[in-house]
Amino acid sequence: AQKITQTQPGMFVQEKEAVTLDCTYDTSDPSYGLFWYKQPSSGEMIFLIYQGSYDQQNATEGRYSLNFQKARKSANLVISASQLGDSAMYFCAMREAPAGGGSNYKLTFGKGTLLTVNP
């Protein structure tokens, strides 16, 4: 079963408008973390925002906010006031507690959403 589902292969938004990128996850682990990464056409992976499963408040980082709905297992990324430079691939990822108490905090990724910001 998919652990991270991003149902939107592509999204379009007008410059200066807000956009929501969807992410749902599946885990039975009570302790987990959710990440969003941005991958522009240049290829590097840029960390945007993090939400811990025990965090009481939704994470925010500048124009990025994470709409965390734990009961629904969703962690949608909201980008406010879109800019042309926001055009990129966006990946949602989850980190679960390492098996056997080790230190492998490997990430499980979704397939990504390609966001295009139109002028």
Add this chain to the structure above:
Amino acid sequence: EAGVTQFPSHSVIEKGQTVTLRCDPISGHDNLYWYRRVMGKEIKFLLHFVKESKQDESGMPNNRFLAERTGGTYSTLKVQPAELEDSGVYFCASSQEDRVIHNEQFFGPGTRLTVL
């Protein structure tokens, strides 16, 4: 502070050849991860090092892939012999061992491997 670097940025080889990818993590980061993204699919975990020790290589596709991290600094990922299905982007990421913060992984720019 320098970020994670990877070399080469692109590699085009023929089926059956050998390729070695290199990753230099952020200085002081004990954890090093390799991931791979095959065209149109998710980014998938390959393996994890803590210093020079392999902790988890459950994501390695088969025994044509060999990763090393001698001395606990840079890491290499060798594919020998390469097959067509090995084409993709190989990412390296590093993180500090810190259970308080969220173990953010810093990614390198990736190596795009094309096997013809």
